[in-house]
Amino acid sequence: xxxxxxxAQGHPRDVITAELxxxxxxxxxxxxxxxxxxxxxxxxxxxxxxRS
Numbered sequence: 001x002x003x004x005x006x007x008a009q010g011h012p013r014d015v016i017t018a019e020l021x022x023x024x025x026x027x028x029x030x031x032x033x034x035x036x037x038x039x040x041x042x043x044x045x046x047x048x049x050x051r052s
Contacts, residue, residue, distance in 0.1 A: 016040045
């Protein structure tokens with residue numbers, strides 16, 4: 001949900017995508033298959049810090 005609106009419905013494997021996470025939460029992430037839990041695993045993409 002975002003602003004009271006349902007963005008997607010269905011089985012988590014079908015609806016949890018990187019695009020949906022970015023749209024709903026502003027989160028940059030990869031969604032991969034969890035080899036242990038047999039469900040989507042969300043891996044946030046961190047910011048790169050560069051020393052000057």
